[in-house]
Amino acid sequence: MRHLLYIICAIVLGGCNNGRNVPALNDVVFDSIPSNAYFVAENEEWKIFLNDEATGDSIEGVGAVKQVSLWTYNKSKKSVKMLMLSHPHANGSWFTMEHAVKIPLDSIPTISKVTVLSWKGESLKLLVEGCSDYRNVQSFIIDAESDQAICLPTNRGLIGVSEEDGLLIMQSYAYYEDGGRYNKxxxxxxxxxxxxxxxxRVKDN
Structure with missing residues (x-):
């Protein structure tokens, strides 16, 4: 527990210098990537783009959710790949699990934020996040060499990445027995x- 608190403090106090800041996109146009795609993340070896493909129909009172494609560009090989296409109406039963679970890539409903987790020379790993119900943020770890993703049992997204261990510090909310929410x-x-x-918890039940 104390170790986790140290990690959180380090992120809050030193997050601006964590070496993972994303530079602005330059003006290079990559022919194989859709012209409307937008830059979302990079490291020394990769640039990551999202492209809005369509907007899904609203269902059961939930607003429409964007379908997006995720594209990778390898700087050294100058190669482009569409890594995945999200599916707004994918099975959402994964999101209530208490532990992380592997799911097919096409079970990710939407993506609005991407964080590159790997370093130069490592297999590309990404954390992708999106909100498919206008309340909860779903988070997934993607390995570019796999057709599966890891769905994390969290609902408020990434706070930061610890510098020493590369741990993902995630936030969730839960409910007090007598009402109201608290953070996890x-x-x-x-x-x-x-x-x-x-x-x-800031109050006793």
Whole structure:
């Protein structure tokens, strides 16, 4: 628990210098990537783009959700690949799991934010996040060499990445028994294993 608190403090106090800041997109046009695609993340080896493909129909009172494609560009090989296409009406039963679970890539409903998790020379790994119900943020770890993703059991997204261990510090909310919400802070490694967890309760039940 104390280790997790140290990690959170380090992110809050030193997050501006964590070496993972995303530079602005330059004016290079990549022929194989859709012209309307927009730059979302990069590291020394990769540039990542999203492209809005369509807007799904609203269902059961939930507003329409964007279908997006995710594109990767390898800087050294100068190669382009469409890594995946989201599916707004994919099975959402994964999102209530208490532990991380592997799911097919086409079970990711939408993406609005991407974080590059790998370093130069490593297999490309990404954290992709999106909101398909206008309330909860779903988070997934993607390995570019796999056709599966890891769905994390969180609902408020990424706070930051710890510098020493590369742990994903994720936020969730849960409910008090007598009403109202409180925060849960959890740390996961890149295979989805929960390393630490803290409930930030401010009142007793």
């Amino acid at each position: 802070i959890q740390a996961f490694n890149l295979i989805g294993k929960r390393i630490a967890s803290m409930e930030a």
